[in-house]
Amino acid sequence: MATNEMQAQALNETGGGKTSFAISMLFPLFRATLWGLTGYFAAAWITAALLGSVIVNPLPATVGYIVGLVGWLMGSGLWEGWIRRAFGGAEAPAYTGVERYFRFGPDSKSTAVRYVVFNVVAFFFAGLAAMAIRVELLTPDSTGWWMSTIHYNMTFGIHGLMMLLAVAASVIVGGVGYYLVPLMLGVRNVVFPKLLGLSWWLLPPAAFAVFMSPTIGGFQTGWWGYPPLAQNSGSGIVFYVLGAATLLTASVLGAINIAGTMVYMRAKGMSLGRVPIFVWGLFAASTILIVEAPATFTGALMDLSDMILGSHFYTGPTGHPLAYMDQFWFLFHPEVYVFALPAFAIWLEILPAAAKRPLFARNWAIAGLVGVSMLGAMLGVHHYFTAVSPARMPIFMTFTETVSIPTGFIYLSAIGTLWGGRLKINAAVLLVLMAMMNFLVGGLTGIFNADVPADLQLHNTYWVVAHFHYTILGAVIFTWIAALYWWFPKVTGRKINEFWGKFHAWWFFVFFNCTFFPMFIAGIEGMNRRIAIYLPYLHGINLFISISAFLLGAGFLIPLANLVYSWRRGEKAEPNPWGSKGLEWQIKSPTPYIPFPEGTEPEVVGPNDNYAAGSKEPFVWVSTPSK
Amino acid sequence: MAENGYASLMDPAPERAKRGAFFFLTLFASIVFAMWDLARFLWGGTGVPSTLNMGVGIGLTVLMLISLVPVFGAQRKLNQGDDKGILSSMGALLVVAVIMICGIVYSWTSLPISSGYGGIYDITTGWFLLHFVAAILAFLATIMKGSRTPERAKRERWVSYNVLMYWGGMVVLWVVFFGIFYLA
Numbered sequence: 019m020a021t022n023e024m025q026a027q028a029l030n031e032t033g034g035g036k037t038s039f040a041i042s043m044l045f046p047l048f049r050a051t052l053w054g055l056t057g058y059f060a061a062a063w064i065t066a067a068l069l070g071s072v073i074v075n076p077l078p079a080t081v082g083y084i085v086g087l088v089g090w091l092m093g094s095g096l097w098e099g100w101i102r103r104a105f106g107g108a109e110a111p112a113y114t115g116v117e118r119y120f121r122f123g124p125d126s127k128s129t130a131v132r133y134v135v136f137n138v139v140a141f142f143f144a145g146l147a148a149m150a151i152r153v154e155l156l157t158p159d160s161t162g163w164w165m166s167t168i169h170y171n172m173t174f175g176i177h178g179l180m181m182l183l184a185v186a187a188s189v190i191v192g193g194v195g196y197y198l199v200p201l202m203l204g205v206r207n208v209v210f211p212k213l214l215g216l217s218w219w220l221l222p223p224a225a226f227a228v229f230m231s232p233t234i235g236g237f238q239t240g241w242w243g244y245p246p247l248a249q250n251s252g253s254g255i256v257f258y259v260l261g262a263a264t265l266l267t268a269s270v271l272g273a274i275n276i277a278g279t280m281v282y283m284r285a286k287g288m289s290l291g292r293v294p295i296f297v298w299g300l301f302a303a304s305t306i307l308i309v310e311a312p313a314t315f316t317g318a319l320m321d322l323s324d325m326i327l328g329s330h331f332y333t334g335p336t337g338h339p340l341a342y343m344d345q346f347w348f349l350f351h352p353e354v355y356v357f358a359l360p361a362f363a364i365w366l367e368i369l370p371a372a373a374k375r376p377l378f379a380r381n382w383a384i385a386g387l388v389g390v391s392m393l394g395a396m397l398g399v400h401h402y403f404t405a406v407s408p409a410r411m412p413i414f415m416t417f418t419e420t421v422s423i424p425t426g427f428i429y430l431s432a433i434g435t436l437w438g439g440r441l442k443i444n445a446a447v448l449l450v451l452m453a454m455m456n457f458l459v460g461g462l463t464g465i466f467n468a469d470v471p472a473d474l475q476l477h478n479t480y481w482v483v484a485h486f487h488y489t490i491l492g493a494v495i496f497t498w499i500a501a502l503y504w505w506f507p508k509v510t511g512r513k514i515n516e517f518w519g520k521f522h523a524w525w526f527f528v529f530f531n532c533t534f535f536p537m538f539i540a541g542i543e544g545m546n547r548r549i550a551i552y553l554p555y556l557h558g559i560n561l562f563i564s565i566s567a568f569l570l571g572a573g574f575l576i577p578l579a580n581l582v583y584s585w586r587r588g589e590k591a592e593p594n595p596w597g598s599k600g601l602e603w604q605i606k607s608p609t610p611y612i613p614f615p616e617g618t619e620p621e622v623v624g625p626n627d628n629y630a631a632g633s634k635e636p637f638v639w640v641s642t643p644s645k
Numbered sequence: 646m647a648e649n650g651y652a653s654l655m656d657p658a659p660e661r662a663k664r665g666a667f668f669f670l671t672l673f674a675s676i677v678f679a680m681w682d683l684a685r686f687l688w689g690g691t692g693v694p695s696t697l698n699m700g701v702g703i704g705l706t707v708l709m710l711i712s713l714v715p716v717f718g719a720q721r722k723l724n725q726g727d728d729k730g731i732l733s734s735m736g737a738l739l740v741v742a743v744i745m746i747c748g749i750v751y752s753w754t755s756l757p758i759s760s761g762y763g764g765i766y767d768i769t770t771g772w773f774l775l776h777f778v779a780a781i782l783a784f785l786a787t788i789m790k791g792s793r794t795p796e797r798a799k800r801e802r803w804v805s806y807n808v809l810m811y812w813g814g815m816v817v818l819w820v821v822f823f824g825i826f827y828l829a
Contacts, residue, residue, distance in 0.1 A: 104786045104790065104804075105785070105786045105789045105790060105793075106786075106789040106790040106791075106792070106793030106794045106797070106798075107793075109652070112651040112652050112655070114651060124652075124655060124656060125655065205657055205658075206654060206655055206657045207655050207656060207657055207658075208658075209658040209662050209663065209666040210658070210663075210666065211655065211656050270673055273669075274666065274669045274670050274673070275666075277666070277669050278658075278662065278665065278666025278667075278669055279658075279662075279666070281665065281666070282658070282659075282661060282662035282665045282666055283657070283658055283662050308669055308672055308673045308676075309672070309673075309676060311673070312673060312676040312677040312679070312680050313680055315677060316677060316680040316681065316684070319768070320684075320768060323758075323764070323768050327758055327767075327768075328758050328759050329758045329759065329763075329764035329767065329768065330759055330760075330761070330764055331688060331764060331765075331768075334759070335761075336688055336760065336761035336764065338687060338688070341684075341687060345680075611651065611655075612651060612654060612655065616654055
């Protein structure tokens with residue numbers, strides 16, 4: 019793999035402290051938890067006492083959340099790792115060994131690994147909520163022996179919000195992206211390493227608060243949080259609002275790093291056309307977050323202001339509840355592209371290396387990624403055609419259907435890459451191909467949702483539930499697991515078990531389709547979403563869906579076991595097991611704390627997807643400064 | 646636990662990148678303010694309530710505009726490599742930020758939050774207030790770092806540039822706010 023002697027040297031001299039795990043390394047984590055919980059309860063109780071109120075009311079809960087969040091961050095090491103130093107205080111030591119995984123720090127690689135762990139945990143608990151939903155729907159009316167309608171509403175609200183903001187929003191951008199962006203761009207770290215480190219530490223308290231929202235009354239609105247219902251159905255909505263705003267902030271901090279690193283820190287010789295396609299996908303997603311998150315962010319804060327400060331943005335004499343829908347969907351429709359564009363880009367990153375073919379129509383694919391991100395800002399209204407004037411319908415229908423054009427560029431690029439290639443199918447590639455199939459179904463059914471006459475019939479039915487699970491679970495989560503498999507040797511130096519990887523892929527594909535395809539039929543037959551009971555004629559299909567869902571849910575334990583087992587005992591991987599020409603694979607695996615040593619840097623001298631026999635290496639290692 | 650020799654190696658962004666990427670952060674913050682500004686007409690109508698204290702608004706706006714003098718002065722000194730010379734300007738800006746916070750809190754007393762205009766005015770100025778608090782912390786950090794560890798401040802000059810850019814952005818946003826909430 020070494021392209022010249024300097025690269026060989028670069029690979030051999032990358033050090034960093036080697037330490038083995040000790041229980042004392044968990045101290046920052048324990049301290050953060052202790053300070054977070056103490057801060058929450060102390061602040062909430064004091065506020066409640068001052069107001070003559072109780073801690074489950076919106077204002078004490080809000081004050082408690084903010085103080086608890088600050089306590090958690092300080093406990094995690096933010097004070098000694100950043101703030102103290104910024105005020106001219108002592109410099110914290112650089113934690114280069116295993117201890118860096120358990121405390122706040124500037125290392126993007128350990129941040130990314132923490133993202134994966136967080137996403138797996140959030141996915142597990144939000145998945146349990148999904149299982150609870152499917153138990154409820156085993157019979158036409160399970161409210162007598164399982165969840166009441168109130169609990170059912172809370173459950174699907176938590177499931178939706180957590181799956182979207184604590185899982186889909188960061189599985190690929192966070193766990194995969196933050197690890198690979200610096201390596202793919204040929205730098206040792208992102209532009210604002212501490213800001214990126216901070217982004218992870220915002221996640222656990224936010225997700226914990228949302229999961230705990232039933233303890234202060236829950237919320238009945240589903241993940242939309244539409245007022246006026248939001249303000250009249252339980253204080254738990256406070257945790258929803260604060261949790262969502264915190265998770266969005268974390269996403270934006272990551273987006274700033276991705277955009278800034280790509281624009282300002284590319285390796286020498288890496289023109290925009292030579293930027294790896296995955297980084298382009300992340301960049302497109304980042305622009306969405308930076309430009310469009312403010313609308314939803316302000317909506318959340320205005321809703322909170324109504325509840326704790328007495329303003330009337332969405333209720334009361336001056337309230338405009340429909341404004342919330344505009345604000346909410348201005349980001350949260352494009353947010354699905356924040357999930358999907360990096361997934362598309364991973365297909366286009368993996369397929370050339372697997373098929374040993376250059377990426378077909380590379381510039382069109384880049385245009386597709388950027389095009390989707392730009393069009394995405396103009397079509398959120400299609401989520402509420404039933405609530406807008408007829409004048410807005412054809413405009414937003416047209417914009418929405420236009421998105422299929424840049425998406426088509428991406429598909430054509432993938433198909434063109436596969437065409438005539440000798441595809442070597444391992445578990446990761448298999449999952450990518452399945453994700454492409456699933457997204458095709460999700461995308462094509464989306465056209466019916468975008469079409470006003472069809473949408474007015476399909477709105478709020480299980481058709482919509484099936485559609486977005488095909489795009490998010492079927493495409494994004496499939497691709498996430500594919501990416502974990504593909505880059506597993508990069509992070510751990512070992513390979514996953516291919517047999518169990520492929521076994522899981524087929525298990526997943528079969529039961530995913532058995533779970534969600536019938537939902538299209540149920541939707542057309544009149545099954546409402548978000549209702550705990552249904553008419554008896556829908557029992558058979560719901561029974562089939564629920565049993566498939568249980569098998570699908572159980573199937574997630576296979577990749578989890580595979581990843582954990584392979585991390586400890588998997589087959590040792592060679593440095594570049596897939597024969598990829600990507601820059602990240604030219605660096606030692608597992609990636610050392612310092613990816614490449616001082617005085618050395620990569621220079622790009624050719625396209626990173628030229629797999630023709632005898633083609634020269636795309637990168638060489640040169641001395642710094644190279645100019 | 647290794648010594649901190651790796652810190653600079655693992656924060657490799659040059660000054661150009663640190664200053665350039667800060668633009669994305671300010672872009673995000675500016676769009677948040679633009680959202681509040683746009684929302685003023687939805688919730689506040691086109692009129693301005695008689696209880697709005699125009700004198701305080703004009704005074705705060707003039708103060709913000711005058712605060713550009715130390716901003717440009719400090720920027721010139723940074724360009725000349727005089728890291729110590731900016732500390733007095735930072736101190737002056739810190740005082741301005743404190744006055745702005747007092748002015749905002751005073752303005753709240755005459756506008757009920759439950760009214761349409763009062764609600765949007767209060768949440769927008771509340772957001773400004775949070776940014777002024779952040780500015781005070783940033784000025785304090787710059788002053789303390791510059792006096793306690795001048796070498797570090799010199800090495801990380803981009804921080805001072807970004808603090809000044811942050812304040813410059815605040816001035817622009819405040820002037821837009823004044824135009825929309827007081828004059829339009």
